[in-house]
């Protein structure tokens with residue numbers, strides 16, 4: 253079919269996800285675009301590639317912050333869907349791309365895209381985050397992303413014999429730290445007041461953060477909600 | 488007189504001079520002015536930097552107040568959980584000068600690591616977590632000092648969002664009301680490495696270990712100087728003011744030879760999600776772009792950084808690379824750990840070298856520190872703890888600097 257001015261679609265991507273309707277892809281795009289932070293993160297794009305030259309993920313993956321800025325600026329709905337369903341999880345969120353001479357924040361765009369992917373429970377996102385649930389469980393319940401008891405040889409085999417030595421000695425090594433809030437604590441990074449944790453749970457419920465968890469992993473949501481609600485009821 | 492130069496020559500010319508730092512031509516607004524306007528309207532409380540403080544110059548020539556004491560230590564989960572000698576060194580340094588500080592239990596992490604890893608949160612939740620912590624600090628009268636580079640960068644980003652979006656402020660205020668807490672934003676968001684930077688000559692005065700045999704490389708932390716870049720400290724005497732001065736300046740003050748390498752701007756490879764569940768990327772990047780480049784270009788005894796994830800990534804990624812015959816083997820420490828060691832902090836009771844996995848023994852050997860002796864001492868502490876005759880190591884055991892023969 254000859255290209256007409258109506259069908260001419262310069263530089264726009266082919267439909268690589270025919271199972272998802274264009275309207276649905278557009279809805280997701282608009283959810284990103286309507287985020288109040290969006291206008292602070294994208295001002296257009298020179299295609300200069302400075303962001304790519306500084307991007308760690310561009311070195312090791314088929315990934316480009318320039319493509320993300322371009323696709324968003326051109327409102328290339330199909331390309332944005334490719335990005336939201338796959339590329340975003342390659343980003344290292346280092347924000348080296350803030351070096352952009354146009355004042356863009358491609359890493360920030362990725363954050364917004366990820367938020368929308370999570371909130372809408374995209375299957376690819378669920379797959380990517382599957383092995384990560386236990387970290388979400390820890391951070392939401394303890395207010396700490398990591399704790400000494402997570403350093404186990406099965407989780408960090410590539411960190412060498414040190415992990416084995418560590419896990420064998422963990423309880424006593426933790427007691428041998430002079431900082432009062434750390435000493436002896438193994439299931440969190442430091443000792444946190446119960447009241448502080450109840451306030452944190454209040455934040456998760458009040459900001460809709462728990463609904464986000466429900467969308468991405470219902471089992472994890474049930475586990476977390478049970479513990480938090482019980483604690484909050486006890487007061 | 489640059490008009491006869493080619494474009495490339497003009498760039499090189501500009502790069503060879505210190506950057507003009509003039510707040511009047513800064514490309515961004517001074518957020519502190521907006522904070523005070525919001526305070527005048529009764530929207531927020533601005534917690535003032537307590538005296539004594541030192542004013543430092545930041546990227547665009549503005550000044551930033553760095554408090555010396557009366558600080559509320561916003562700890563880092565990655566430091567406290569996996570590299571506790573990082574945190575204990577920061578506190579130990581404060582204690583050596585008898586500075587007043589608070590190590591709170593009414594503190595959560597910023598939860599930013601999870602946010603950057605999985606986005607299983609939203610702007611309101613992230614802002615509420617920050618504001619809860621800042622309000623808790625305000626209620627104690629102590630001023631927040633942030634240990635983690637990611638918390639520091641994340642909080643600066645959230646501060647921008649709170650200042651620019653009224654709906655976000657209203658939402659956070661609604662949540663804080665439920666806890667009986669006011670919406671507080673500190674006058675400055677301060678990273679501990681800025682305090683280390685300000686204190687560096689005081690550290691040098693109390694130095695007991697000669698650090699001059701040591702060559703070190705510096706990895707400046709992305710979330711310290713790339714996110715809301717204008718807040719980072721710069722100094723024309725350090726790299727001609729072209730890179731942040733923190734970390735490098737304290738190493739130089741301690742007599743360490745700081746060596747340069749070409750990939751200094753690269754991140755460490757941490758990746759937030761990657762370091763936990765997709766470490767092939769983290770390991771490859773840390774080794775191929777950072778450690779090996781440092782080895783090839785500077786062959787340092789040590790590499791030093793000022794953030795949680797960077798210490799973990801650069802240190803722990805080296806083991807597996809040995810199997811591939813890569814050039815690795817550079818121990819990794821934070822600036823605070825280096826300063827504490829130089830001032831006589833016990834290598835294990837305070838600096839906690841045993842939590843680091845890349846071999847640090849050659850580094851201590853080069854400093855003439857008989858690490859075996861101090862390891863044996865530490866082992867008897869552990870034996871006493873195991874036997875139940877000692878509940879743990881306390882500041883009473885750790886405060887006193889080691890007297891090296």
Ligand code: SF4
Pocket residue numbers: 303306307308309310317342343344345346347348349350358359360362
């Ligand atoms: S934030 Fe993401 S897109 Fe930007 S430089 Fe880092 S890895 Fe690349």
Ligand code: SF4
Pocket residue numbers: 296297298299300301302303304317318321351352353354355356358
């Ligand atoms: S650095 Fe900025 S302007 Fe250049 S390609 Fe990247 S997003 Fe576009």
